[in-house]
Amino acid sequence: MDSRYEIQRRAGGGSANASPALGVQSRRRKMPPRPADYKLQIIIIGSRGVGKTSLMERFTDDTFCEACKSTVGVDFKIKTVELRGKKIRLQIWDTAGQERFNSITSAYYRGAKGIVLVYDITKQETFDDLPKWMKMIDKYASEEAELLLVGNKLDCETDRIITKQTAERFTSRISGMRFCEASAKDNFNVEECFLKLVDDILAKNSLTSSGAWTLQGVESWPMLTPMLPTVVSSWLDVLCVVDHSGSTRGNYASRDSQQEALQQHPVSAA
Numbered sequence: 498m499d500s501r502y503e504i505q506r507r508a509g510g511g512s513a514n515a516s517p518a519l520g521v522q523s524r525r526r527k528m529p530p531r532p533a534d535y536k537l538q539i540i541i542i543g544s545r546g547v548g549k550t551s552l553m554e555r556f557t558d559d560t561f562c563e564a565c566k567s568t569v570g571v572d573f574k575i576k577t578v579e580l581r582g583k584k585i586r587l588q589i590w591d592t593a594g595q596e597r598f599n600s601i602t603s604a605y606y607r608g609a610k611g612i613v614l615v616y617d618i619t620k621q622e623t624f625d626d627l628p629k630w631m632k633m634i635d636k637y638a639s640e641e642a643e644l645l646l647v648g649n650k651l652d653c654e655t656d657r658i659i660t661k662q663t664a665e666r667f668t669s670r671i672s673g674m675r676f677c678e679a680s681a682k683d684n685f686n687v688e689e690c691f692l693k694l695v696d697d698i699l700a701k702n703s704l705t706s707s708g709a710w711t712l713q714g715v716e717s718w719p720m721l722t723p724m725l726p727t728v729v730s731s732w733l734d735v736l737c738v739v740d741h742s743g744s745t746r747g748n749y750a751s752r753d754s755q756q757e758a759l760q761q762h763p764v765s766a767a
């Protein structure tokens with residue numbers, strides 16, 4: 498197969514009566530965190546119920562939801578990591594697995610530097626669906642995107658249907674695709690998988706080339722900056738806060754609003 502399947506200002510700071518020690522501490526608190534050097538987008542795709550949201554939430558918040566609602570359209574979360582001496586802000590897009598949302602989710606493939614394709618090791622049909630997802634990748638994603646196949650729900654070993662070897666065989670047919678197994682529930686191998694993907698992206702893209710984005714700060718959004726929670730500072734985050742009343746995650750279920758957003762703020766800098 499040839500195609501590639503926060504600083505809140507603390508009260509007390511600056512008081513003339515404050516002890517010298519407190520003054521030092523207060524000044525320290527005012528030091529802003531070092532800004533991220535780069536921003537990358539990662540998209541998580543795969544069939545319904547395989548654990549895409551769970552993997553994202555485990556990686557970004559270290560939480561697990563036993564009875565999550567199915568994703569509608571797309572959601573995202575932000576996580577900042579340090580790799581290769583650089584601070585990288587990851588924008589992780591979690592897509593709906595239901596086919597009826599494909600027309601919405603497909604618009605998010607193009608800006609992604611990394612694609613996480615997930616199946617459930619206990620559900621044959623989610624593995625059988627992989628070629629269909631590869632077609633989506635071929636059609637909508639950048640050829641430069643790094644691919645990672647994740648067999649999720651490894652805690653359910655006794656119910657395993659898809660062997661590791663079967664998945665490795667599938668992966669070997671796809672140029673450059675990596676494979677790992679993980680459990681969002683047990684927090685097994687989740688961070689490792691994501692970090693490996695990010696490292697691959699960094700290795701492939703020169704950090705100073707157009708392959709990675711130089712972070713654009715919120716300074717260019719003076720009217721909106723006071724509205725932003727700490728973790729939300731890019732233009733796209735601003736857009737989502739406006740749309741979703743302070744939520745740190747976005748959700749676009751409307752194709753019109755999504756297209757409008759993409760037109761006003763192109764996701765890809767390529």
Ligand SMILES: Nc1nc2c(ncn2[C@@H]2O[C@H](COP(=O)(O)OP(=O)(O)OP(=O)(O)O)[C@@H](O)[C@H]2O)c(=O)[nH]1
Nearest residue numbers: 545546547548549550551563567568594650681682
């Ligand atoms: N045992 C086990 N259950 C998991 C794991 N990851 C997710 N689940 C469960 O699987 C179900 C679906 O998880 P989600 O994260 O919502 O799956 P999704 O792929 O985002 O689903 P859609 O949004 O419908 O596409 C939920 O009941 C989760 O609690 C895991 O690693 N192990």
